[in-house]
Amino acid sequence: MTKSLRLGIAGLGTVGVGVIKIVQQNVALLSSRANTSVKVTAVCAQSRTKSRSVDISDYAWEDDPVKLAKRDDVDVYIELMGGEDDPAKASVEAAIAAGKHVVTANKALLAHHGHALACAAEDSGVSLRFEAAVAGGIPIIKALAEGLAGNKIQRIMGVMNGTCNYILTRMEHSGLTYSEIFEEANQLGFLEADPNLDVGGVDAAHKLVLLSAIAYGTQVNFDAAQLQGIGAISTDDITAAKDMGYRIKLLGLSQMTDQGLEQTMQPCLVPYHSPLGQLEGGTNMVVVEGDNAGQIVLCGAGAGEGPTASAVMSDVMDIARNISIPTFGIPAAQLTRAPAAQSTTPSAYYIRTSLRDAPGVLANTARALGDAGVSIDRLRQQNHEGDSAPLLIVTHPTKPSHIDRALSSIAATGETTNDPIALRIVEV
Amino acid sequence: MTKSLRLGIAGLGTVGVGVIKIVQQNVALLSSRANTSVKVTAVCAQSRTKSRSVDISDYAWEDDPVKLAKRDDVDVYIELMGGEDDPAKASVEAAIAAGKHVVTANKALLAHHGHALACAAEDSGVSLRFEAAVAGGIPIIKALAEGLAGNKIQRIMGVMNGTCNYILTRMEHSGLTYSEIFEEANQLGFLEADPNLDVGGVDAAHKLVLLSAIAYGTQVNFDAAQLQGIGAISTDDITAAKDMGYRIKLLGLSQMTDQGLEQTMQPCLVPYHSPLGQLEGGTNMVVVEGDNAGQIVLCGAGAGEGPTASAVMSDVMDIARNISIPTFGIPAAQLTRAPAAQSTTPSAYYIRTSLRDAPGVLANTARALGDAGVSIDRLRQQNHEGDSAPLLIVTHPTKPSHIDRALSSIAATGETTNDPIALRIVEV
Numbered sequence: 001m002t003k004s005l006r007l008g009i010a011g012l013g014t015v016g017v018g019v020i021k022i023v024q025q026n027v028a029l030l031s032s033r034a035n036t037s038v039k040v041t042a043v044c045a046q047s048r049t050k051s052r053s054v055d056i057s058d059y060a061w062e063d064d065p066v067k068l069a070k071r072d073d074v075d076v077y078i079e080l081m082g083g084e085d086d087p088a089k090a091s092v093e094a095a096i097a098a099g100k101h102v103v104t105a106n107k108a109l110l111a112h113h114g115h116a117l118a119c120a121a122e123d124s125g126v127s128l129r130f131e132a133a134v135a136g137g138i139p140i141i142k143a144l145a146e147g148l149a150g151n152k153i154q155r156i157m158g159v160m161n162g163t164c165n166y167i168l169t170r171m172e173h174s175g176l177t178y179s180e181i182f183e184e185a186n187q188l189g190f191l192e193a194d195p196n197l198d199v200g201g202v203d204a205a206h207k208l209v210l211l212s213a214i215a216y217g218t219q220v221n222f223d224a225a226q227l228q229g230i231g232a233i234s235t236d237d238i239t240a241a242k243d244m245g246y247r248i249k250l251l252g253l254s255q256m257t258d259q260g261l262e263q264t265m266q267p268c269l270v271p272y273h274s275p276l277g278q279l280e281g282g283t284n285m286v287v288v289e290g291d292n293a294g295q296i297v298l299c300g301a302g303a304g305e306g307p308t309a310s311a312v313m314s315d316v317m318d319i320a321r322n323i324s325i326p327t328f329g330i331p332a333a334q335l336t337r338a339p340a341a342q343s344t345t346p347s348a349y350y351i352r353t354s355l356r357d358a359p360g361v362l363a364n365t366a367r368a369l370g371d372a373g374v375s376i377d378r379l380r381q382q383n384h385e386g387d388s389a390p391l392l393i394v395t396h397p398t399k400p401s402h403i404d405r406a407l408s409s410i411a412a413t414g415e416t417t418n419d420p421i422a423l424r425i426v427e428v
Numbered sequence: 429m430t431k432s433l434r435l436g437i438a439g440l441g442t443v444g445v446g447v448i449k450i451v452q453q454n455v456a457l458l459s460s461r462a463n464t465s466v467k468v469t470a471v472c473a474q475s476r477t478k479s480r481s482v483d484i485s486d487y488a489w490e491d492d493p494v495k496l497a498k499r500d501d502v503d504v505y506i507e508l509m510g511g512e513d514d515p516a517k518a519s520v521e522a523a524i525a526a527g528k529h530v531v532t533a534n535k536a537l538l539a540h541h542g543h544a545l546a547c548a549a550e551d552s553g554v555s556l557r558f559e560a561a562v563a564g565g566i567p568i569i570k571a572l573a574e575g576l577a578g579n580k581i582q583r584i585m586g587v588m589n590g591t592c593n594y595i596l597t598r599m600e601h602s603g604l605t606y607s608e609i610f611e612e613a614n615q616l617g618f619l620e621a622d623p624n625l626d627v628g629g630v631d632a633a634h635k636l637v638l639l640s641a642i643a644y645g646t647q648v649n650f651d652a653a654q655l656q657g658i659g660a661i662s663t664d665d666i667t668a669a670k671d672m673g674y675r676i677k678l679l680g681l682s683q684m685t686d687q688g689l690e691q692t693m694q695p696c697l698v699p700y701h702s703p704l705g706q707l708e709g710g711t712n713m714v715v716v717e718g719d720n721a722g723q724i725v726l727c728g729a730g731a732g733e734g735p736t737a738s739a740v741m742s743d744v745m746d747i748a749r750n751i752s753i754p755t756f757g758i759p760a761a762q763l764t765r766a767p768a769a770q771s772t773t774p775s776a777y778y779i780r781t782s783l784r785d786a787p788g789v790l791a792n793t794a795r796a797l798g799d800a801g802v803s804i805d806r807l808r809q810q811n812h813e814g815d816s817a818p819l820l821i822v823t824h825p826t827k828p829s830h831i832d833r834a835l836s837s838i839a840a841t842g843e844t845t846n847d848p849i850a851l852r853i854v855e856v
C-alpha cells in the first residue's frame with residue numbers, strides 16, 4: 001500500500017453524508033480493494049453547524065467550494081452541490097485547473113457543460129467521472145463505457161426519474177389525479193425546488209444525453225433532446241393503457257440514425273408485463289442494445305443516500321485503482337458533433353382527445369387522421385361526460401411527423417373540448 | 429495513439445469467431461475507445477482448414493496453444509478452448525509465465541484453479557480477466573468488482589445457465605416431460621458433451637463461485653458449493669408451482685454468514701411475476717445486493733457468439749486502456765479461505781411426494797413432518813394415479829436441516845411410492 005487518496009467533499013446533503021458513511025464504515029474493505037487508504041480530508045457545505053448523521057469534526061472545513069477544490073490536501077474533489085452553474089461549475093473548473101481529479105453527481109452541470117469540462121480535464125491530465133449522475137446506484141456508466149466497449153451501441157432506453165415513476169404508479173394504484181399525486185410527492189419531499197426538472201422530463205433528459213455521448217462518441221448536446229413531461233397524463237390514460245396491456249412510463253430513448261442523433265424523453269406506453277412496464281416507484285431501469293451483446297438490462301434504485309453514494313464511491317475507487325479513461329469514453333477532441341434528428345421511426349401511438357357530442361364530429365376526426373396519413377388500429381369512445389365524449393385511438397405504426405400533423409388537424413376541426421395528446425407505444 | 433495491442437486467440441468455436449468478427453468489423457471504434465489499435469496476430473484451433481465465417485488467413489497459425497501463448501507477437505492470450513485441465517490450463521500458465529495478459533471465458537478452469545492462476549498472474553505483473561466466463565454478455569464481473577466497489581456485498585442470486593432455463597420454460601410451455609425436453613435440447617446442440625455440466629448445475633455453480641470470490645474477497649472454492657440439478661423436476665412440479673404463483677428456476681445463491689460462505693445452486697420456486705420468474709430461455713439474470721447500492725439487477729443473453737465475444741472484448745479493451753485490477757478485485761494474497769457453510773437460512777419449501785393409497789398413510793406423513801419440526805402452510809393431495817396419491821406441501825419457513833430430516837422421515841415411513849423432493853421458495 002502506497003499513499004492514501006484524500007477526498008474533499010462539497011455538499012453535505014443526502015449523498016455527501018452517504019459518501020462519508022461509506023468511507024467511515026467500509027474503511028478496511030476500501031483499502032483492500034483500492035490497495036491504498038481512502039479518506040476524507042476536507043468538506044464544505046451551506047451550514048457548518050447543521051445536525052448530521054455523521055461526525056465531520058475530523059475534517060477541515062471550507063466555506064467556499066472553490067477553495068476546497070484547490071486545497072493541497074485534496075486529491076479528488078467530489079462535487080455534490082448540484083446545479084448547472086456556479087458555484088458547482090466554478091469549483092469543478094478550479095479543481096481541474098489545480099490538477100485534482102473530479103467526481104460529480106451533477107447531471108445538470110454535465111448535460112450543459114460536459115464537453116468543455118471533459119476537454120479541460122484531459123488537458124489537465126485528470127479524471128472527470130460521473131457514475132452517480134445517471135440512474136443512482138446502477139453502474140450504468142461503467143457498463144456502457146467499459147463493459148460494452150466492444151459494441152457499436154444501437155439504442156438506449158431508460159426510465160431514469162424516480163419521481164415521475166412514483167407519480168405515474170401512484171396514480172394507477174390510487175386512482176387519484178395527477179394534481180393530487182403531484183401534491184403528495186411534493187409533501188414527501190420528492191420534487192426538486194423547480195418541479196419541472198422532474199415532471200417536465202428535464203432531469204431524466206440530462207441523464208439520457210450523458211449516456212448518448214458515451215454510446216455514440218458525440219459531444220453532449222442537451223438542447224437537441226426532445227422533451228415532453230408527464231403533466232398531461234390523466235387517470236383515464238393510465239386506465240386505458242392498462243386495459244390494452246400497457247403501462248405509461250416517462251421513457252428516454254436515444255439512437256444514432258442516418259439523419260443524426262435522436263434523443264427523446266417522453267411518456268410512452270410499454271407492455272405491462274415487460275421489465276420496463278413492471279417498474280415501480282423509484283426504481284430505475286436502463287436498457288442498452290449493442291451490436292454484439294444484444295439487449296442488456298440494468299435495474300436498481302435511482303436515487304437515495306446509499307445508492308447514489310455507492311456510485312460516487314465507484315468513481316473514487318477507480319481513481320484509487322488508477323483506472324482512467326476519458327470522461328465520455330474516447331478522447332474529448334474525437335467526440336463528434338452529431339446533428340439533432342427528429343425521430344422518424346414509425347411507432348403505434350395512443351391518442352386521446354375529447355369531442356363535442358354532436359352528429360358528424362367523429363367522422364370529421366377520423367377524416368383528419370386519414371388525411372394526415374394515420375391509420376386507426378383500435379378506437380374506443382368512452383362514456384360521455386356532459387357535452388363531450390372522450391375518444392381513445394390506437395394507431396397503426398406511423399411516423400411521428402404524421403402524428404403531429406394529425407393532432408393539429410384534429411384540433412383544427414374546432415370540435416375538440418381539450419387538447420388531444422399522443423403517446424408513443426414502445427414494444428420492448 | 430501509441431503501439432497496437434496484439435491478440436492471440438486459442439479456440440475458434442462460436443466465441444473465438446465472434447471475437448474475430450468484432451475486431452474486424454468494429455476496428456475504428458475499438459481504436460478510438462482504446463486509443464491504440466487492437467488486432468489479432470495469431471490463432472490456434474483443432475482444425476486449421478474447417479470452414480469458418482471469418483477469414484483467418486492473415487493470422488499466424490499455431491497447432492499448440494502453449495506455443496501460441498508464448499509468441500513474441502502476442503500481448504494478450506485469449507483462451508477460448510474450455511475445460512478445467514490441459515491444454516487450457518497449461519496454455520494459460522505458459523502465457524502468464526511469458527508475461528502475457530490473459531483473457532478467458534473458461535469458468536471451469538477458474539472455478540478449479542482460479543486462485544493459483546490469480547497468484548501467478550500477480551507475481552508476473554499481468555492481468556488475468558474473465559468477464560466472458562460468467563453470464564455471457566452481461567458485464568457482471570465489472571459491475572461487481574468495480575461498479576459496486578464501495579459496497580459490502582450481502583448476497584448474490586442468479587440464473588446463469590441458459591440450457592436449464594430453456595428446459596424448464598419449455599417443459600412449462602409444452603407440457604412435455606423433462607426427458608423429452610432434455611432430448612430436444614440435445615438435438616438442438618444446447619447441451620455440453622457431459623450434460624451434467626448443464627443439468628447438474630455444475631456450469632452455473634462454476635459461475636457462482638467466481639462471483640463469490642470477488643464479492644467476499646475469498647479464494648475460489650468450488651468444492652464448497654452445494655449443487656442440486658434439475659433432473660428430478662416434473663411437469664407436475666412446474667404446474668403446481670404456477671398454480672401457487674411461482675416458477676421453478678435453477679437459482680444460484682451466495683452469501684457470507686457468521687458460519688462461513690454459503691453457496692447453493694439448486695432449483696427453487698421464485699414468484700412468477702418477479703424479474704427472476706419472468707426469465708425465458710437463454711436469458712441470464714444476476715441480482716447483487718450491496719449494503720449501500722441495495723439491489724442491482726443485471727439481465728441479458730447468457731451465451732452465444734455476439735454476447736460472449738462482447739464480454740471477451742470488454743476485457744481486451746480494459747487491457748488496451750491500461751485498466752488493471754487484481755483478478756478477484758483484491759490482491760490474491762489477501763483473499764481469505766472462508767469455511768463452507770451449510771445454509772441455515774429458514775425458507776418456505778415446496779415438497780412433493782407420492783403416497784401409497786391406504787388408510788392412515790397421510791397421517792403418518794404429516795406426523796413425520798411435525799416430528800422433524802416442519803410446519804405445514806398448505807397441502808394438496810392430487811388425483812390418484814393407480815395405487816399412489818401425489819402429495820404437494822408448502823411449508824412455513826423452515827431451516828434446511830429440518831427439511832432434510834423431514835424428507836428422510838417421510839421416506840422412512842415406507843409408504844412413499846417415489847423419492848420425495850423439496851424445493852426452496854425464494855421471495856425476491
